[in-house]
Amino acid sequence: MSGYALFQMWEPFRQTLIKSHSFYVEQARKRLLSQFENIEAEADHAAKEWLDQSGEYFDPDRHDPGAFYEKAHDVGIEFYELLNDMREQTRLSVVAGMFHEWDKQLRDWLAREIQHWHRGDNVTSKIWSADFGQIADLLESFGWKIRTADYFRMLDACRLVVNVYKHGEGKSFDDLRNSFPEYLDDPFKDFGGMLSDTRHRDHTHLKISDDQFQAFSDAILAFWHNVPGNVLESQLTDVPDWFDKAILKDRAERIDSRARRQA
Template sequence: MTEQISQNKKRPTVLFQMWEPFRQTVIEENRFYLEQAKGRLLSQFNDIDREADAAGKRWLEDQAPYFDPDRDDPGSVYENAYDHSIEFYQLLSEMRDQTRLSIIAGMFHEWDKKLRSWLVKEIRHWHYGEEALKKIWSANFDEIAELLDATGLAKPNTDYMLKLSTYRYVINVYKHGDGNSFETLKVNHPEFLRKSPIDEILPEFMWMDHTALIATDQQLDELSDTIIEFWKSIPHEINDDTVTWAPQWFVKAQTRDSAKS
């Protein structure tokens, strides 16, 4: 990228161009994903209270043939039916929470893949060689964010980039469990962890693990809005005369390509 800057001072080279139909397409695809995920997946959990009550009644009906009034305590039987309904509710509630997290993960990964694919397509216009392009696909979130910053595509201190950074930790915990991402959430983003029964205990002082991860419908909407804001904020065009530096990892990949040519 920096080599284009020095070679084309008189005639700026377009490094990145956001085609408006593409911008609108990825935005509409994100909205469609959210709408369909809510309608086809999360809507199945809208009435789990009633379903849990029905499960308790079914359990009671199943046990009726075996009830002996001379031996069995009716109160105990009804208590067991209630316990069964509570267990059924908890299982459905956990399934709903996992479904929501899987939707969030899918939405984030779709954004990530579309972004990297677009970057690769744009870079192909002015860079020859596969090393730099392969590195776009293997770079981590922070490296991609660094490239976006260097090129002026997206600044790291914007609200949408900060939120996207937070959600990558959520997804890492969802996929991989305990680790550095979980510790980051625990300290900096406890809103993604189940609250303690004792509100006075801060998350960083509690024992908890990745099973405490949770996300709300509002946070699902927030991620969708954040992704839309990201795509809307990408400049229409970035020329090389506005770019003064490039990430070292990208420069090294360019150098490897130059050595092969």
């Protein structure tokens, strides 16, 4: 029985997960993020358009031409800032969708593999409600030292970024600020000193670059590539307490149900 595979990552299924993720990232760049590649030119166009539309109201006897050009400049700056904010929100939204899909696919795979050798609602429910650390504990009980992998730190950062994007202030923000301050934009980075202290940043400073987005994507790909093909019963050691309790609860409920039917 020690050679029985409790968890299997079927290679065609692994490749499907990898291709699905790569398609998501590629199409998000092509169909969403690419729309913000020329926002400087678009801002200039907005300024010119305002100037053209306002020109019909210009009276050289009453108006200062410089004031019109200054206003057009302000319009261009405002347009750029609004589009830039939209670009940042779109990129964060894409990252959130990417992370949530990975998280759901992982939990779904775990739950389905467990159903091959264990039946019970408690384990399935717990797989879906367990937090990131608890899932990592379960994966490490496979003998898979996931926490020492380079991609784990990146996945953890991605999780915190997504939580802060969704919820704002809270524990995830505190953890992000303490462990991954590089994802909080520093508006005073050119000045240094006390103004650049991370204590002065809040959830509104959340920002990721294209390179950081790619790093998150690469971490997910690395994770799927590294899922063990087979986890044998003999390899599963020191399962997390929450998982063990859910298994025992399911077994107790089955015994109780069987006893009621026979009574």
